[in-house]
Amino acid sequence: MKRSKFARTVRFEPEHLQRLEQLAVDQNRSMAEILRSAIIQYLEGHQRFSASELRHLRVAEYTQVALDAIIREEHPELRDTLVLETDRRMERYHGAR
Template sequence: MKRPFIQRTLRFDPQQFARLEELAEQQGRSVSDMLRLAIAQYISGQQLLSASDLRHLRVAEYTQVALDAIIREEHPELRDTLVLETDRRMERYHGAR
C-alpha cells in the first residue's frame, strides 16, 4: 500500500520559483517532483556530509595527538612556542580566542 503524501504550502522568491519551473521543464518533471528530488538529495548529502565530517575530525584529532607526542619527545623546547603560534593563528584566521 502506497503511503499518502503530506501536503504543505511553501512560499518562494519569484526568481527562485521561475528558475525551478525552468529546470523542471528542461527535465520533463513537475515542480513538485523537482522539490521532492532536491529535498531527498539534500537529506542524503547531509548524511554523507556528517559521516565525512566525523572522519575529518577523527583524522584531525589523531594528527594532533601524534604531533603532540612527537614534539614532547623530540622537541619539548618548541611546544610552548607552537601553542602560542597556534593560538595567534586561530584568532587571526578564525576569530577564535
C-alpha cells in the first residue's frame, strides 16, 4: 500500500524554532503550513511572484538604474560614497552583507 503523505520528525535550533513559531503567529498559520511552504519554495528553487509583485520589482529596478545613471552623469564623485552607505544600511537594517 502506497502512502501519499509521510510524517517526519525535525529538530530545530532553539532560535530557529522561535522564529518559525513567531512567523506562524504573525501569519495566522500553523507551523506545518509554514514548513510545507518553505520546503516547496526551496524545492522549486524560486519564488513565484504575482503580476503586482513583479511590477513592484520592475519599478524598483528601473528606479535604481535611473538613479545610478543620473548620479554617474551629474555627480560621479558621490557614487562610491552612496554605494558604501547603501551597503552599511543593508547590513544594519536588513542583515545583508
